[in-house]
Every structure is written in C-alpha cells, then in structure tokens.
Amino acid sequence: MPDSLFGTPFIAAPMAGGTSTPALVKAVHKGGGLGFIAAGYKSAEAMTAEIAATRQLNIPFGMNVFVPDPRQLPPGPEDRALIKAYRKELEPEAARYGVTLPPLRLDDDDAWQDKIDALLADPVDFVSFAFGLPGKPVIHALHKAGSRVISSVTSVEEALAAAEEGPDAIAVQHGSAGGHTAAFLPGRRGQAARTTAELVAQVRNAVGLPVIAAGAITDSAALREVLAAGAVAAQVGTALVRTEESGARQLHKDALGDPSFKETAMTRAFTGRWARSLVNEFVRDHGDAPEGYPAIHHLTSPVRAAASAAGDPHRLNLWAGTGWKQAREGSAADVVREFLNGL
Numbered sequence: 001m002p003d004s005l006f007g008t009p010f011i012a013a014p015m016a017g018g019t020s021t022p023a024l025v026k027a028v029h030k031g032g033g034l035g036f037i038a039a040g041y042k043s044a045e046a047m048t049a050e051i052a053a054t055r056q057l058n059i060p061f062g063m064n065v066f067v068p069d070p071r072q073l074p075p076g077p078e079d080r081a082l083i084k085a086y087r088k089e090l091e092p093e094a095a096r097y098g099v100t101l102p103p104l105r106l107d108d109d110d111a112w113q114d115k116i117d118a119l120l121a122d123p124v125d126f127v128s129f130a131f132g133l134p135g136k137p138v139i140h141a142l143h144k145a146g147s148r149v150i151s152s153v154t155s156v157e158e159a160l161a162a163a164e165e166g167p168d169a170i171a172v173q174h175g176s177a178g179g180h181t182a183a184f185l186p187g188r189r190g191q192a193a194r195t196t197a198e199l200v201a202q203v204r205n206a207v208g209l210p211v212i213a214a215g216a217i218t219d220s221a222a223l224r225e226v227l228a229a230g231a232v233a234a235q236v237g238t239a240l241v242r243t244e245e246s247g248a249r250q251l252h253k254d255a256l257g258d259p260s261f262k263e264t265a266m267t268r269a270f271t272g273r274w275a276r277s278l279v280n281e282f283v284r285d286h287g288d289a290p291e292g293y294p295a296i297h298h299l300t301s302p303v304r305a306a307a308s309a310a311g312d313p314h315r316l317n318l319w320a321g322t323g324w325k326q327a328r329e330g331s332a333a334d335v336v337r338e339f340l341n342g343l
C-alpha cells in the first residue's frame, strides 16, 4: 500500500560523494520510487545547481543535508591530539602516491547555514537530515517554505529526541546499512536490534511518526519485511550503487561485484566517522582510527583521490551495506521495479 506521504514504499537513499545524481532520481522515479540528491561535501552553490537540474525533471524529489556536530567543531584538545597522531600514521599512505597530506581542517560545517538558507529560498519536496538533528526552528522554517522534513536516527533514544522537533517522518537506520552511520548520540554505534525490521518495530512502538527503514534492504522480501514491521517505506542505498545512473566511481561499482572482497565492517579510517565499507587494505591497516569527522575526511582526501586515479580499490572508501552481494548492474529503473513487483 503506497504511503500518501511519499507516494511509494521505495525511496532511493541520498548518497553523497557523487553517487546520487539527477539521472538516478529520474531512473528511480521511472521504476516507481522516490529519488533523493545529496548535499553532503558540496558547496551551497553546487547544491542549488543540482536542485535546478533535478527540478527540470518535473518529478518529486528530496535533498539530504549533513548536520554539523558541535563536539567536532572544533574537536577538543584530546581528540585533536589523536587526529594529529593519525595524520602521522597516514604519512606512508600519502608517500605511496607522492601526495601531501593537507594541514588539519577543524572548522568545516559543510556550509550548514548557507544550505538551509538556500533550501528556504528555493524549497524542494523533501529535506532529510543526517548526523544530527536540525532543530525545531529549522524544521518550522522548512515547513513554512512547503517542504516535508525527515530526521535520521539509529536507535529508539535518538528517535524520541528527533520526534520532539516535529519532523514529518524519521529514517531509521540499522547498523547493517552502507555508508556513514546517522548516529548522533555519543556511544550509539551498535544497536540492540538484530535486524532493520526489529529496529523499525521498536521505534514504531516508541514514536508515533511515519518510519522509513534503512539497512540491508536488498530485495522485495526484505522490503516486505520492514513494511510488515510498520515502516511506510524503505530507503535503499547499496542496491543502487552499481546501477548505470549511479554516479559512484567505477572502481567502487566494480569492487561491489568483486568476489575478492569478502566482508564489510564499520570503520573510521577514511573519515573519522563510523561508516560501513567493504573491508580493503586501508580498513584493515587503520582499525584504530580515531573519531574526528570531518577533519579526517579532509585528511584522507588526497590519498583517496590518488588511489582512485591509480585504479587502486584498497585505499578508497568502498561504502557498502551487509547485503552488498545482491547489488546488481543495469538501470536503476529495473532495480526499483524488481523491488516493487515482488510486493
């Protein structure tokens, strides 16, 4: 039963770093789903340009924004010392490609206020937030501008905090999900729930808001399961990364289909924020990477760029959920249809 808020039970996860594109939004819509673009790592101007390009399609879509973490802007002295030590640890990685690690950047809030101002001036259908809560005034202003708001959470405790601010829905992300955790309460990495459906049921019992389920939803059986647990829709990421319309690097797409990658793990090695990635050499070699997002994201950026240019998947962040083996190639429209036809 399509939910009236989103008009479909299939939502394409916002995927920053180039994966989400207007072409992906279009293909997902063609298949019967709702697409998102992602503002993370972009300037407000680049975000606005992408909204303009997506709007040309004349279809509903959403935009996703990272909420800056006040504890990391700037990091406290202890965290800063750990980040500096990690910079030293990374020097041989940079030397391997003849690149230089940049000085520490400790003040990047991902152009938060400029992005909110731009979204108020030029509203989109849906705005979702990750890594933190946007705050009541921002939600209120977005509502006045005509947007629906989604806050991302990873636990019942976070869902209760999110609900206080009055969003229209909450995206409930389980630990099986690919990419960064949306968690914002300290020490909230592993959840009590074993599966996405179980976490959805827990949150539904605690909070009276529409719930979007995220994490290892790889086929229509998994979609059915989260809908039965009370979700109104699923937010699917990894299953779309290899599609034609995904803007992910070819190296990332190929790694998802490469049987030499055997598992995923949560790692802070690439960005200083826990994220689920395929386990490659970089993940293995930097298992003790400290907390420090986005400082560590900036620190590893030249290494990742050089690895990408060299075609080396072992020094690149290969975001992947635990269901990565089911991600397939082809048009995203066909992938979405397959999910929906099986309902």
Ligand SMILES: Cc1cc2nc3c(=O)[nH]c(=O)nc-3n(C[C@H](O)[C@H](O)[C@H](O)COP(=O)(O)O)c2cc1C
Residues within 6 Å of the ligand: 013, 014, 015, 016, 017, 019, 038, 040, 064, 129, 130, 152, 173, 176, 177, 178, 179, 180, 182, 214, 215, 216, 217, 235, 236, 237, 238, 239, 241, 319, 320, 321, 322, 323
């Ligand atoms: C490559 C990639 C990039 C992602 N980027 C974002 C992002 O920018 N914002 C966000 O809220 N979630 C992001 N996520 C997480 C998704 O919203 C979602 O929680 C996750 O993909 C669901 O699990 P799955 O990958 O197993 O389908 C990303 C996930 C992946 C795989």
